[in-house]
Amino acid sequence: MGMFKFKKKQEDICLNMLEEPALLFDEEGVFANCNEAARDFMYDLGYDDEKSPETIQAFSSSLHARFEVNGKNQFEYENWKFTISKRKTTTGTLFRLLPIKGDETVTRLSLSLNIMPWGIMTVNLDDDNKIVYCNPMIGEFLGVDFENIIGFSIDDVMRVCGVEESLKKNINDQSTSFYDHAIKVNDHIKWVRMHFVPFMGDYHYCMIVVQDTSHEKMKESQFSQAQRLEALGQLAGGVAHDFNNILSIIDGYARMVKKNSSLDETTMNYLNHISKAVERGSGLTSRLLTFGRHKISKDKIVDLGKLIKDQEALISPLMDASIALSITVQEDVFIEAAPDSICQIFLNLCINSRDAMKNGGSLMVDVRKEEHENAVLEIIDTGCGMSPEVKSKMFDPFFTTKGQGKGTGLGLSMAYSLIKDMNGSIDVVTAESEGTAIRISFPLSKEVPEDYKKPLVDMATGTISGVTALVAEDEPELLDLVTGMMEEIGVHVIKAYNGNEALALQEEYEGEIDFLLTDVVMPELNGVRLAELFSACRPDSKVMFMSGYPANGQMARVPLPEGAFLMPKPINFENLKNVVASLLNNGNDNALSDVKKVTGEWKVAQ
Amino acid sequence: MKKSLTQLCVLVVDDQSESRALLRNILSDIGINQIYEAQDGKTGLAFLDSSFDLIDVIMCDWNMPQMNGIDLLRQIRSTGANTPFMMITGRSDKTSVVEAKSLGVNVYVRKPYSPTQIEAKLRAVVQRMEAA
Known part of the structure; x- marks a missing residue:
């Protein structure tokens, strides 16, 4: 028995050295052994499968019978074609299944055509331009079952895709030509380019190569x-x-x-x-x-809220009077993006919302931070909304619900690709006749813009950073004193010893000046006039007056503008600290109680 | 030589007569009465050629036929003169401001402007003239 086992093992090794499927039969023609390749092959064919009643044994027997009895030496199964080679051995007969080499080129060719990223069809010019061949890609491009279109005329097939025009002219052309057309595939619009390649010689065929050009288009x-x-x-x-x-x-x-x-x-x-x-x-x-200034702009760190708020002046004239527009933005929502792209997306979406509100409604725009990670831009309208069908296609290029010549069908698809380019995402919630909410989300930038400067007021310590003040005072000692105090708080001070000098300094200073602190009575140009001139050049800056006259007890009279802030002299450090802090806080703070708000005409000796 | 605001002699260069008249009106309200006008850069330059010492400040539009404001400025600066040059223009974009300043424009005023703005800018100009 031991010897038999050894022999069997030797036989296995010899059989497995053969690459092609090989089967061994004993002298009576009964299946004895086979190699792994044969086992795999038979397994592929469905034998020795749990579901198949036939076993390798049964298959082998039928193979043997066919060869021996019918004398056939070729074996064909589906796409497989083999020659069977038979050889006598010491223990029986060895059958080897040798693949037929000649067909390999054809197999490779048809495989290549099958995996080609272009659709290929051949039509017969002598038979009504009927399709005689097509590869599977054609099915994908035209949205049809590729095997089922064989035998149909090309024009019939194209008609299913919404192309009414006959391709006869291109097909009968003796030279290579092409044809660009939009086709409809499962209700989606796709652009294709069809190349027509006539067969040379006596063959009255034309090959049509179809390319999806939607992306290029x-x-x-x-x-x-x-x-x-x-x-x-x-x-x-x-x-x-x-x-x-x-x-x-x-x-x-x-x-x-x-x-x-x-x-x-x-x-x-x-x-x-x-x-x-x-x-x-x-x-x-x-x-x-x-x-x-629409140029292809690079991504930079932008304040999304400010950017959107700045568009208000441009958006509101586009809105019908029956549409209530409200834009609310959070401060300091920084993202890395191309500002022009954001404006373009925003404009497109707002116009869509407007068009959805033919009978008026409200358009709400909101910019905010979410979970410290995302910047969210929300555009909510109370318009006609979209059906699920329209919603599913809203980002498709060339898809439009606006009339012909009104929409390009590119607005939303461009918005979509721009948002993707900027690592953002877009979500749409819509209900017919109720409205649409569009939510665009971008990752928040970890950095702030280079030119970003925000006054930081630490109320606990009373220190301030990132603030610039222009101080105008004609008394040098007093100017130095106030400047010293301001610098101690952390305010950057530009010193001006008179009104005209203050005007010259503000003209030369390129950065922002947060506020002007000016004495009221000065030679040449008094503080009130200075404030007026200064505000004309820098309308966003704040102004505060200081005056020593009440303390001196003089009866001078200086009309201050209504609502102006006045800090009485002598100025003490604590006072100044609080007043500056609350002035920068838009005057909403209690600390301003130290400051008199001018009502009507202010008199020195009050 | 010290000059006060009202002693200034101004050359206004603008192709629109309404704009020139408007500036003349604003200037005379400020108290400036020595005002000369030119309808384009070329005329302005010809005037400066003959009476350069007379002019303290040039107030000039940017876009003009014949010779625009920037070219006029270049011509003036090429002679080595540093007469204060105030560009008063409808170009309101930042790029234009930066460009103008880099070429030697002392003061940039965006149209539409207010009389107060003009006065503030002129005062700044006078202040620097005194310092020089």
Whole structure:
């Protein structure tokens, strides 16, 4: 028995040295042994499967019988083709299944065609342009079962994809040609390019190679849209410049009329309206300019809230009067993004919301931080909403619900790809006739912008950082004293020994000046006039007056503007500290009780 | 030589007569009465050629036919003169401001402007003239 086992093992080794499937039969023609390749092969064919009643034994017997009895030396099964080679051995007969080499090229070729990323069809010109061959990719491109279109004419198949035009001309063309067309596949729109390659010689066939060009088409449209925007931007720049010129003339002459003291109240009111309109107009031109500067911009750290809030002047004129627009933003929501892209996305979404609210409604925009990780931009409208079907296609390129010539169908798909480019995500919640909420989320930037400067007031210690003040005082000792105190708190001080010097310094200083602290009575230019001139140049800066006159007991009278902040002298350190802190806090703090708020005409000796 | 605000002699260069008239009006309200006008850079330059010492401040528009404000400024600066140059323009974008300042514009005023702004800027100019 031991010897038999040894022999069996030797036989296994010999059989397994053969690459092709090999089976050994004994002298009676009964299956004796086979190699691993044969086992795998038979297993692939479905034998020796738990589900199959037939065993390797049974298969082998039938193989043996077929070869021996019928004298066939070729074996064919599905795509497999073999020659059977038979050889006598000492113990019986060895059957080897040798793959037929000639078919390998064909197999490889058909495999290549099957995995090709382009669709390929061959049509017969002599038989109504019927499809005689196509690869599986055709099925994917045209949204059809590729095997089922064989035998149908190409025009019939294309008609299913929404192409009514006959391709006959291209197919019968003697030279290679191509044809670009939008096709409809399962209700989605796709752009394809079909290359027509005629067969040479006597074959009346034409090969059609189909390529999905949707991506290229979209890029192309994006590019032309970007170019259009750039041209529009240049135009806007030029218009804004002329517009500002015109506004300055309107405003200037309105002011000249206003100087006429004999004007009645109504006329004065009208003139004020003109001035206000001019102000709005110039605000609008500066917005137009920021939008118009449309170039491919790099990602940088931007304040999303500020960026969106700045668009308000541009968005609100686009809204119908029946639409209530509200934009609320949180401060310091920094993200890494291309500002122009954000504006473009925002504008597109707002226009969609507007178009969804034909009968009016409200558009709410909100920018906030979420979970310290994300910046969220939410755009909620009370418009017509979208059906699930429309929603599923809203980001598809070329898909539009607006009428022909009104929408390009690219707005949302561009928004989508821009958001993805900036590592963001977009979610849409919508209900028909109720409205749509769009939520765009970006990762928060870990850094703040380079030019970012925010006054930081530490109320506990009373220290301040990142604040610049312009101090105007004609008494050198007092100027030094106040400057010293301010610097002790942490305020950066620009010292001016008179009003005109203060004006020159603010003109030269390129950074922001948070507030002006000025003495009231100064030679050449008094503090009140200085404040007026300073505010004309820096409208966002705050102003605070200081005066020593009450302490001196002089009866000078200086009219201060209503609502102005006045700090009485002598100035003490604690007072100054609190007042500066609360002034920067928008005057909402109690500390301002140290400061007199001027009502009406302020008299020194009160 | 010290000059006060009202003693200033100003050259206004702007192609629109309404704009020039407007500035003249504002200046005379401030108390400045020595005002010369030119309708473009070329005329302005010709005027400066003949009466350069007369002018204390140039108030100039940017976009003009013949010679624009920037080219006028270049011509003036190329002679070595540092006469204060105030650009008063409808160009309100930051890039223009930076460009103008780098070329030697002392003061930049965006249109539309207010008379108060003009006065503040002129006072700043006068202040620096005294210091020089």
